[in-house]
Amino acid sequence: MKESNAALLKSRWISWGPVHPASGQLRVLFDTDGEHLLGAKVDIGYVHRGIEKMAENRFFIGVIPMLEKICILDASNYDLGYVRAVEEIHGVDVPERARYIRVFMCELNRITSHLYWTALMAAVTGFYTILMWAINDRELLLDLGAEYTGQRVSYIYIIPGGVRQDLPSGFKEKAFEFLDYFEQRLKILYDTFFTNKLFQMRTSGVGVLKKEDALRLGAAGPTLRGSGLKIDVRKDDPYEVYEEMDFKIPTGERGDAYDRCMVRFHEMEQSTKIMRQALESMPDGPVKVRVPWIAPKGEALSRVEAARGEADFYLLTQRGSKPYRLKISTPSFKNLYLFSHISRGHLVADLPVLLFSLDPFPLDADR
Amino acid sequence: MSTVKNTIRPLVLAFSHVFRRVFTAKYPYEAPSRPSRCRGRIMLRIERCISCGTCEKICPNIAIKMVKLKGSDKLCPQIDFGRCMFCYFCVSYCPAEALIGTELVEISVYSKEKLIYPPEKLAEEPKWPDLLPKPKRVKLRVVGRRGAGHVEIGRE
Amino acid sequence: MMQQIWDLILGFLTSKYFLQLFFIPGIAFIGLFTLIVVWFERKLLARVMLRYGPLHVGRVAGILQTLADTLKLLFKEFIPPRKAYKLGFYLAPVFYASVPTLALTAIPFSPTWIVYPSDVGLLIAYAVIACTPILPIIAGWACNNRYTMIGGLRIIFQDVAGEIPLLLSALGVVMLSGSFNLVNIVNAQSRYWFILLQPLGALVFFISLIAMVERVPFDIPTAEQELVFGWRTEYGGILFGLTMFGEYISLAAGSLLFSTLYLGGYLGPNPFPGFIPSDFASMAWILLKMAVMVTVLIVIRGAYPRLRIDQLLNLGWKWLIPLAMINTVLTMLMIYFFPWVGGA
Ligand code: SF4
Ligand code: SF4
Numbered sequence: 001m002k003e004s005n006a007a008l009l010k011s012r013w014i015s016w017g018p019v020h021p022a023s024g025q026l027r028v029l030f031d032t033d034g035e036h037l038l039g040a041k042v043d044i045g046y047v048h049r050g051i052e053k054m055a056e057n058r059f060f061i062g063v064i065p066m067l068e069k070i071c072i073l074d075a076s077n078y079d080l081g082y083v084r085a086v087e088e089i090h091g092v093d094v095p096e097r098a099r100y101i102r103v104f105m106c107e108l109n110r111i112t113s114h115l116y117w118t119a120l121m122a123a124v125t126g127f128y129t130i131l132m133w134a135i136n137d138r139e140l141l142l143d144l145g146a147e148y149t150g151q152r153v154s155y156i157y158i159i160p161g162g163v164r165q166d167l168p169s170g171f172k173e174k175a176f177e178f179l180d181y182f183e184q185r186l187k188i189l190y191d192t193f194f195t196n197k198l199f200q201m202r203t204s205g206v207g208v209l210k211k212e213d214a215l216r217l218g219a220a221g222p223t224l225r226g227s228g229l230k231i232d233v234r235k236d237d238p239y240e241v242y243e244e245m246d247f248k249i250p251t252g253e254r255g256d257a258y259d260r261c262m263v264r265f266h267e268m269e270q271s272t273k274i275m276r277q278a279l280e281s282m283p284d285g286p287v288k289v290r291v292p293w294i295a296p297k298g299e300a301l302s303r304v305e306a307a308r309g310e311a312d313f314y315l316l317t318q319r320g321s322k323p324y325r326l327k328i329s330t331p332s333f334k335n336l337y338l339f340s341h342i343s344r345g346h347l348v349a350d351l352p353v354l355l356f357s358l359d360p361f362p363l364d365a366d367r
Numbered sequence: 368m369s370t371v372k373n374t375i376r377p378l379v380l381a382f383s384h385v386f387r388r389v390f391t392a393k394y395p396y397e398a399p400s401r402p403s404r405c406r407g408r409i410m411l412r413i414e415r416c417i418s419c420g421t422c423e424k425i426c427p428n429i430a431i432k433m434v435k436l437k438g439s440d441k442l443c444p445q446i447d448f449g450r451c452m453f454c455y456f457c458v459s460y461c462p463a464e465a466l467i468g469t470e471l472v473e474i475s476v477y478s479k480e481k482l483i484y485p486p487e488k489l490a491e492e493p494k495w496p497d498l499l500p501k502p503k504r505v506k507l508r509v510v511g512r513r514g515a516g517h518v519e520i521g522r523e
Numbered sequence: 524m525m526q527q528i529w530d531l532i533l534g535f536l537t538s539k540y541f542l543q544l545f546f547i548p549g550i551a552f553i554g555l556f557t558l559i560v561v562w563f564e565r566k567l568l569a570r571v572m573l574r575y576g577p578l579h580v581g582r583v584a585g586i587l588q589t590l591a592d593t594l595k596l597l598f599k600e601f602i603p604p605r606k607a608y609k610l611g612f613y614l615a616p617v618f619y620a621s622v623p624t625l626a627l628t629a630i631p632f633s634p635t636w637i638v639y640p641s642d643v644g645l646l647i648a649y650a651v652i653a654c655t656p657i658l659p660i661i662a663g664w665a666c667n668n669r670y671t672m673i674g675g676l677r678i679i680f681q682d683v684a685g686e687i688p689l690l691l692s693a694l695g696v697v698m699l700s701g702s703f704n705l706v707n708i709v710n711a712q713s714r715y716w717f718i719l720l721q722p723l724g725a726l727v728f729f730i731s732l733i734a735m736v737e738r739v740p741f742d743i744p745t746a747e748q749e750l751v752f753g754w755r756t757e758y759g760g761i762l763f764g765l766t767m768f769g770e771y772i773s774l775a776a777g778s779l780l781f782s783t784l785y786l787g788g789y790l791g792p793n794p795f796p797g798f799i800p801s802d803f804a805s806m807a808w809i810l811l812k813m814a815v816m817v818t819v820l821i822v823i824r825g826a827y828p829r830l831r832i833d834q835l836l837n838l839g840w841k842w843l844i845p846l847a848m849i850n851t852v853l854t855m856l857m858i859y860f861f862p863w864v865g866g867a
Contacts, residue, residue, distance in 0.1 A: 014669055020751065035673070035832060062427030065454045126739055126746065126829030129381055132572035136390040140515060143507045150404035150468075156454045164459065168403060181509040192380045197373040198740055198827045201834055348673065349746065349831045381571050381826035390573040514573075 018046050022124045022352045025362040028339070032348055040343040040351070042336045048366040055326040060086055060295060063323065065156050070330060071364040072153055073113040076105040077306035079158040082326070084239065085315040086160040088300035090291050098162035098287045099240045104278040105155065105163075106240075106304075107271040108145055111182075112138050112153075113307035114264045114271075117359045121261065122193060124352035125202050130193045137185045140178045147171060162288030172279055179272055186268060194265050203258040207342035207354045210255055217338055220331040221309020222267060223358055226252040226260035233305040244281070245274050257357035264359070293321050308332055308359050332364035388516035398502035400520055401470040406453045408471045409446060411489040416465035418442040422457035431457060436486055443486035449479050469493045543638050547806055548627040557771045561589045564821050571825035593764060601760035604666055611665030616762045619658040620769040626651040626776035631706045633789050633805030644705035645697065648780055649690060652735060655773065656682040659744065662766075663754035674753030677744040678737075680832055684839025685734030685741070691847035692727040695854035696784050699864065709788035718785040720857070720864060724850040725785045727843050732781060734835060736773045738820060740827040741835055778816035779809065786812045 013031050017023025025047045030040040051070060055063045067082050068075040080102055087094060115138040122130030142152040148167055149155040157164045193199060209219065214227035224231055232249045234242045250266030252259025295317045302313050309331025316325040335358040343354050392399050401407070413436070422444050423431045430450035433442040444457070444466070458466045471493035476482060495501065505517040535541050543549055562577060566584065569576025577585025603612050628638035629647040641647060656678050663675020697703060699720060700711035711717075718725045734741040745753035755766050782788055791808030793801055830838070857864055 032673075035677075058427055059425065061456065062425065065427055065452055122828065126742065127827065129384075129568075129572050129825045132574060133384075136515075136573055139390070139507065140509075146402045146405070148404070150402055150406040150455075151453065154452065154454075156456075165404070177509055181515055188380060192377045192826070195373050196377045196827065197370055198830060200373070202828055202831060347831060347833065348750075349743070378822065378826040382822050384573060385567065385570045387573060389570070389575055391575055393575070393578070516573075 016351060023355075024360065026336075026360065026365070028351065028355065030343075030348070030351065035347045035349065037343055037346050037348060037351070040340055042339045042355075042360075044333075044336060044362060044365045046366070047363050049363075051367045052326050052328060055323050057322065059293070059321055060323065061159060063326070064159060065154065067328075068154055068156060069363070070328065070367055071113075071306065071308070071332070071361050073116050073361065074109050074307045075153060075155050076102070076109040076158060077304050078311060079156070080106055080240070081302050081304040081306070081311050081313040082315070083158050083160050084302040084304070085300040085313045086295070087291070088302065089295050089298040089315065089317055090160065092161055092289055092291055094162050095286045095289060096241075096283050097166070097285045100278045100282040101163050101167065101287065102158055103240050103242065103245070104275055104282075105145070105148075105157065107274045107278070108141055110307045111268050111271045111275075112141050112145075114268050115141075117264060117307075117356070118189065118193070121353075121356050124356050125199065127193065127196075127199070130189070133185075133189065133192075137182060137189070140182055140185075144175055144178055147174060159288070161291040162286070164288070166287045175275070175279055179276060183269075183272055186265075186272070190265065194262065200258060203261055203353055203357065204254075204256055206257040206346060206350050207357055208254060208256045209338060209342050213341065214255065214338075217341060218334050219309075219338055220334045221305070221307070221359075222263045223260055223335050223338065224309065225249065226263045227255035228253055233303050233310050237303055239302070239304065241278070242274075245277050247271075247274050257353055260357045260359075294319065295321070306331060308361060308364065309334065328367060330364045330367060332359075332361045333367075336360050336365050386513070388510070388513040390514075390516050392505050392517040395473075395499045395502055397505045397517060397519070399517060400504045400506045401472075405468070405470045405472070406455050407469045408448070408474050408493050409451075409455075409458060409489065410467050410469050410491075410493065411444065411486055412465050412467065413441075413443060413486060413490050415463045416441075416443050417463045419462060421460055421462060422466060425456045425460050426451075427454065427456065428452055434485060444489070445483065445485045446489060447483045448474055449482040471495070473499065539636075543636070547632055547636070548624075548630065548638065553624060553627075553772060553775075556775050557768055558589045558593070560771055560774070560817060561592075561767075562586055563817070564824075567818065567821050568825050571822065596761050596764035599760035601758065601762050604668060604757050606667045607757070608665040608667065611661045612757075613762070615658045615662035615665060616758060616765040616769070619655065619662070620765040620772065622651060622654050622658065623769055623772040623776050627772075627779070629705060630776070630779045630783060630809075631709060631789060632809055633802045634706060634710070636802055636806065637706065640706070641704070643703045645693065645703045645708070645784075648705075648776070652689070652773075652776070653682075653686060655769070658769075659754045662758075666754070666757040668757055670750045670752075670756045671754045674744045674746075674750050674756070677750075677832055678754065680836060681734055681737070681741065681743055684836045684843075685731045688727050688839060688843035688847045689731040689735060691844060692724045692731065692850060693784055694847070694851050695721045695724040698851070698854050698858060705783055705788070709783060709790060712787040713790060715864075716785060716787040721785065721850065721854065723846060723853070725781075727847045727850065728784065729781065731839070731843055732777045733820065733823070734839070736777045736820075737770065738774070739824040740830050742829060743832050743835060746829060774817065774820065775813065778813045778820070781816055782809055782812035786816075788812075 013029045016028040016030055018025050018027045027043040028040055029043055031038045051066055054066060058066065063082065064079055067078045070078050115134045119131045119134040122134065145155060146152045148171060149157045209227050211227050211229060214224050214229060228251050230249050230251055235249055247270045250263050250270065252263050297317060297319050299316045304311055311331055312329040314327040315323055318324045338358060339355060346354060418441060420433055423433050428450045430447045431444045434445045436443050455468060458468050473496050504520045506520050507515065508518045509515045510518060545551055566576040577588035579585055580591045581587030603609055626648050629644040631637040659678045660675040663671040696708060696717050699717060700708040702708060737744055745755060755763060758766060789805035789809040791804065793799060793804035
């Protein structure tokens with residue numbers, strides 16, 4: 001250990017990002033001996049916006065659009081976490097139909113987020129075809145979201161007390177049509193990308209995260225499940241109507257980058273299943289109840305399983321119309337910590353694969 | 368054996384996509400049709416506005432400012448679309464339904480100041496920008512064996 | 524006097540040398556090939572990716588897009604890095620673009636249409652191919668930048684992994700035809716193309732060819748996501764254009780070589796023997812085969828991710844070289860037991 005530290009000091013650190021074709025708004029500092037990585041660390045903070053503080057100056061409802069921007073790919077899940085905390089403080093009961101719509105939207109976002117990740121993962125391995133295909137297929141689901149909410153990514157439709165509006169007429173048929181097609185596309189993605197021999201070669205055995213390490217270092221979401229742990233808030237601490245849904249939690253075995261990729265792929269399959277079930281078993285009825293503007297004094301903690309892992313929202317209120325304190329713990333932050341651990345002993349060429357197998361989202365890590 | 372299969376199959380599938388429908392819409396010559404709830408440029412119906420100021424208070428981005436109408440004392444909202452994020456809270460919470468949504472999202476201009484819409488400008492009907500050609504309206508559809516793509520409306 | 528000079532000029536203009544210098548495989552062919560193949564690659568890849576590709580420049584399907592891009596590159600300024608070794612920085616791309624064109628001199632476009640007819644044409648082509656990787660190494664070193672340096676070093680590895688199987692796999696062809704002369708090799712294929720007799724050799728040759736022309740899945744030296752743009756990172760303007768030009772010329776040379784060795788080169792039926800000169804028919808055939816090869820290479824670019832450098836080395840040393848040797852032994856046995864297969 002000592003020697004390697006001395007070697008670290010002597011050699012040079014190369015900045016990989018924040019201005020780099022594949023890095024995103026974060027920086028990886030790495031040090032090499034030829035092609036071998038001697039050490040690597042992630043440097044975040046380039047897109048810190050102080051959302052937790054900003055939330056203290058907004059009405060309860062005005063916080064929602066801002067929270068979506070923590071991770072715009074995964075808007076509904078973040079909405080839901082916060083909204084559930086607000087509802088807990090108010091003690092309101094959300095109508096059943098609204099719960100189903102929420103689950104539907106959350107799973108839609110999980111798929112769009114995973115597809116976006118697929119696109120990035122393909123791009124960093126130099127596979128631009130899949131980048132285009134995944135983005136195209138994502139467009140189908142975004143179109144579905146736009147049909148319901150009017151916007152493609154930033155929905156802002158989950159509000160305290162339910163959802164803003166009911167599904168439009170003819171939505172169900174369109175959704176089923178698109179889901180049928182989307183399932184075909186998933187098969188094609190599986191054949192071309194996820195089982196592509198060259199992709200397997202690129203990712204298997206890279207960045208192994210053992211079970212114990214995953215627990216010890218606090219991994220979250222698909223990264224955690226890729227190491228073989230069956231931990232998912234949707235099953236462990238079911239919220240909304242996830243209890244009534246029939247779905248499996250995919251896990252990996254070896255905990256390498258390929259397993260993490262496959263977990264995400266199978267999650268997409270499971271999510272389409274949940275979306276179908278939610279649409280089929282949706283009861284009729286109202287979709288929202290009134291929630292007063294002024295909240296009582298109280299505190300609430302809510303957990304949701306976002307696409308990248310568990311996101312926690314802690315909300316503290318004094319009597320008033322604005323949150324007193326909002327604390328968010330986001331999955332990308334937890335996962336980015338693993339980077340130095342899993343990058344040990346790999347090559348420079350593995351860097352992007354290692355980073356993107358964690359599905360990092362710098363905005364999500366910085367808040 | 369599976370190695371060979373996993374190497375050859377991507378090649379075959381990739382080549383088969385040459386004969387699929389092209390997904391891209393040729394924007395701005397073809398513009399995808401907007402959903403019925405599309406959240407585009409906001410329009411104000413001045414005669415309905417009761418100057419209550421709810422919209423100003425609810426706006427999370429402080430995009431709305433109440434200003435006096437030209438030549439009268441009536442207060443009406445002025446929206447800065449440079450700040451607006453089209454959450455439509457102002458539209459949903461307006462008690463008099465004076466603010467309504469429209470389908471137009473092509474509102475970019477060359478200077479930030481032009482994005483500030485005083486009530487008079489807000490009351491105008493949204494209009495497709497002159498710079499762009501009049502688009503064909505297309506729709507994202509799943510059609511037949513050639514896959515999903517943008518199909519011209521009326522020719523599905 | 525004037526008459527003699529005039530005759531001399533006319534004689535030169537209609538002579539084979541002039542046509543070879545300015546048409547095939549000279550300037551016109553090289554220029555048109557790069558312009559069209561870049562457009563074709565963009566268009567075909569776009570269709571694989573479900574997009575349109577170039578669309579607006581030029582009336583038909585953006586056919587003039589490449590020309591417009593070239594003009595843009597011509598007028599752009601290029602800025603050498605402050606600490607760069609200027610001579611190497613400027614000259615490397617120039618040579619990188621011009622050296623691969625020499626490989627075209629060895630390729631027979633018809634039994635008589637060959638710039639440098641030689642009994643060791645195959646070796647000449649190989650010698651040229653072996654020269655090219657030195658230039659990126661010089662460029663990478665001259666730029667004095669970490670990314671370009673790593674890119675240059677990767678080229679060395681890639682070269683080592685790709686070139687040996689490339690040489691070894693063609694041995695089978697040489698044994699079957701009994702000659703290093705490319706014309707003889709083509710003529711030996713008049714009964715069967717060698718790809719039918721040498722599927723293994725052709726496969727090894729093809730894979731190592733992709734590695735040598737640095738295309739996906741072996742575009743490791745320029746890996747965009749790891750090394751920004753590898754050894755080309757610092758180049759801009761027409762110097763960058765020259766590096767691209769060199770890449771596509773290598774592609775042309777590689778596909779021509781593959782067609783010559785395995786796909787019967789210029790051999791093919793002449794549909795109207797009296798009407799079309801046989802030279803033209805031969806050229807059309809070899810260009811057609813080259814086009815097929817280029818298409819295959821482009822689709823491959825759309826179907827695979829990039830490999831890692833150590834995986835390429837593994838592939839080269841553990842698989843391609845032994846396979847090439849097995850291929851050689853098999854060819855020996857074949858010639859021993861069925862002497863009639865070879866053309867010799
Ligand atoms: S749409 Fe939202 S951001 Fe825009 S003016 Fe209305 S309330 Fe403000
Ligand atoms: S637009 Fe609506 S909310 Fe705003 S001041 Fe007028 S009536 Fe009130």
